[in-house]
Amino acid sequence: LKALFPEDILKTSKDLTEGEVKFLKQLNDLLEEKYRSSINDHWVNATVPEDFFEDMGKLNYFHNPLLFEGREGEKTPSQLFQFFMSYVIARFDVSLVTLLGVHQGLGHNSFLFGGSKEQIAYYLPKLQTHELRTCFALTEPEHGSDVAGGLETTAKRDGDKWIINGAKKWIGGANVADVIPLYAVDVDTGKPKGFIIRPEQEGVEIDVIENKIALRIIPNTNIKLTNVEVKEEDRLQNINGFKDIAKILYSTRAGVAYMATGAMAGALRATLDYVTERKQFGKEISKYQLIQEKLAMMQGNLAQAMATCAQLARMQAKGEYDEVATSAAKMMNALRLRESVAMGRGITGGNGILAEYDIARFFSDAEAVYTYEGTHEINALLIGRALTGDSAFI
Ligand code: FAD
Numbered sequence: 001l002k003a004l005f006p007e008d009i010l011k012t013s014k015d016l017t018e019g020e021v022k023f024l025k026q027l028n029d030l031l032e033e034k035y036r037s038s039i040n041d042h043w044v045n046a047t048v049p050e051d052f053f054e055d056m057g058k059l060n061y062f063h064n065p066l067l068f069e070g071r072e073g074e075k076t077p078s079q080l081f082q083f084f085m086s087y088v089i090a091r092f093d094v095s096l097v098t099l100l101g102v103h104q105g106l107g108h109n110s111f112l113f114g115g116s117k118e119q120i121a122y123y124l125p126k127l128q129t130h131e132l133r134t135c136f137a138l139t140e141p142e143h144g145s146d147v148a149g150g151l152e153t154t155a156k157r158d159g160d161k162w163i164i165n166g167a168k169k170w171i172g173g174a175n176v177a178d179v180i181p182l183y184a185v186d187v188d189t190g191k192p193k194g195f196i197i198r199p200e201q202e203g204v205e206i207d208v209i210e211n212k213i214a215l216r217i218i219p220n221t222n223i224k225l226t227n228v229e230v231k232e233e234d235r236l237q238n239i240n241g242f243k244d245i246a247k248i249l250y251s252t253r254a255g256v257a258y259m260a261t262g263a264m265a266g267a268l269r270a271t272l273d274y275v276t277e278r279k280q281f282g283k284e285i286s287k288y289q290l291i292q293e294k295l296a297m298m299q300g301n302l303a304q305a306m307a308t309c310a311q312l313a314r315m316q317a318k319g320e321y322d323e324v325a326t327s328a329a330k331m332m333n334a335l336r337l338r339e340s341v342a343m344g345r346g347i348t349g350g351n352g353i354l355a356e357y358d359i360a361r362f363f364s365d366a367e368a369v370y371t372y373e374g375t376h377e378i379n380a381l382l383i384g385r386a387l388t389g390d391s392a393f394i
Pocket residue numbers: 102135136137138139142143144145146169170171172173214215220368371372373374375376377378392393394
C-alpha cells in the first residue's frame with residue numbers, strides 16, 4: 001500500500017481490501033507501463049489513446065464486481081474503492097478520468113435515475129459492460145450555471161414522438177457515444193425532460209470543440225439539433241423537472257472531488273520528480289528550504305483532500321448523500337488543486353510550461369475541474385443557501 005500510495009500520509013487507503021489494492025495496482029501498472037510515454041503527446045495533439053477504453057474493459061474497470069462486495073455496515077457500491085479507482089487514473093491524467101466519469105457517472109446515472117424499469121433493464125447492462133457508450137448533454141452555448149431555469153433547447157410533443165430543436169455545448173464524448181441523454185424543455189409544460197438521442201439521427205450535428213487549453217485529451221463537443229424526432233419510448237420516463245436532473249448531478253459531484261484529489265497527487269509527483277533532478281547554484285533544488293515549503297503545502301493540501309474524500313465516501317457508502325458536504329468537497333478540492341498545481345508549476349521554472357513535463361498538463365487541466373460540475377461560485381451559493389436559508393442565485 002505504501003508503494004502504491006506513498007503520498008497518503010493520513011492512511012486513508014488503509015480500509016481498502018486486499019482485492020481492491022491488487023486491482024488498483026494493476027490499474028496503475030497498466031497506465032504507467034503502457035501510456036506513460038505517450039500521454040503528453042496525446043494531450044498536445046488532442047487525441048484519446050487508442051486502446052484505452054478497450055484496456056479498461058479488459059481490466060473490468062466498468063462496473064467492477066469488487067464495487068459490489070461492500071464492507072460491513074455499508075451499502076454497495078463501495079465508494080472508498082470508487083474514490084481510489086478515480087484517484088489512480090486522475091493521478092495519471094485528468095482527461096482520461098473525466099472521459100470515464102462522463103460515461104460511468106453522469107451518462108450512466110441519467111439512465112439509472114431517469115429511465116423507466118424497461119429502459120433501465122435494457123440500457124444499464126449495456127452501459128455497464130461498455131457495449132454502449134454514453135455521455136451527458138445538458139449545458140448550452142448560452143446557459144451553463146443557470147441551466148435550472150434557462151434551458152433553450154425545446155421539445156414539442158407530436159403524437160407518439162417529440163421534435164427537438166436547439167444546441168448543446170461542452171458535451172464530453174458525444175462524438176464517440178452510441179446514446180446521448182439530452183435535456184430539453186417541454187414547450188407545453190415549461191418543464192425539462194430527458195431524451196435518448198443517437199448521433200447518427202437526422203438533424204443531429206456534432207462537432208468537436210478545438211483549441212482547449214485544458215483537458216485536451218477528452219473531446220468536448222457542440223451538438224446542434226434541428227427538428228430531431230424522438231419517439232416517446234426514447235424519452236427518459238422519470239425526468240419530469242429540474243430536480244430530477246439535479247439528482248444526477250449530485251450523484252456524481254463527489255466524483256469530481258475524487259478526481260481533483262488524484263490530480264493533486266499527479267502534480268505532486270511531477271514536481272518531486274523535477275526538483276530531485278534539477279540543479280541550481282550547484283545542488284538539487286529539492287535541497288532549498290523555500291522549495292521544500294511549497295512541496296509541504298502541496299502534500300498538506302493533498303492529505304486534506306484525501307481525508308475529505310475518504311469521509312465523503314464512507315458517508316455515501318452508508319447511503320448518506322449530503323448536498324452541502326458534496327458541494328464543499330468539490331469546491332475546496334478544486335480550489336486546493338488550483339493552488340497546488342500553481343505551486344508545482346512555479347517550482348518547475350520555465351520547463352513547467354512545456355508539455356513534456358507533466359506538471360503543465362495538470363496545471364492546465366485543473367482549470368476545467370475548477371469549472372465543471374458546478375463552478376466554485378455555484379457550489380458556494382449552494383452551501384450559502386443551506387447555511388443562511390437565503391438563496392442568493394439571482
Ligand atoms: P457561466 O455559467 O457562464 O459562468 C461564468 C462565471 O460566472 C463563472 O465563474 C460562474 O461561477 C459565475 N456565475 C454564474 N452565475 C453566478 C451567480 N449567480 N453568482 C456568482 N457567480 C456566478 N456540460 C455538460 O452538460 N456535459 C458535459 O459533458 C460537460 N463537460 C464539460 C467539460 C469541460 C472541460 C468544461 C469546461 C465544461 C463542461 N460542461 C459540460 C459544462 C460545465 O458544466 C459548465 O461549463 C459549467 O456549468 C459553467 O457554465 P459556463 O461555462 O456556461 O459558465
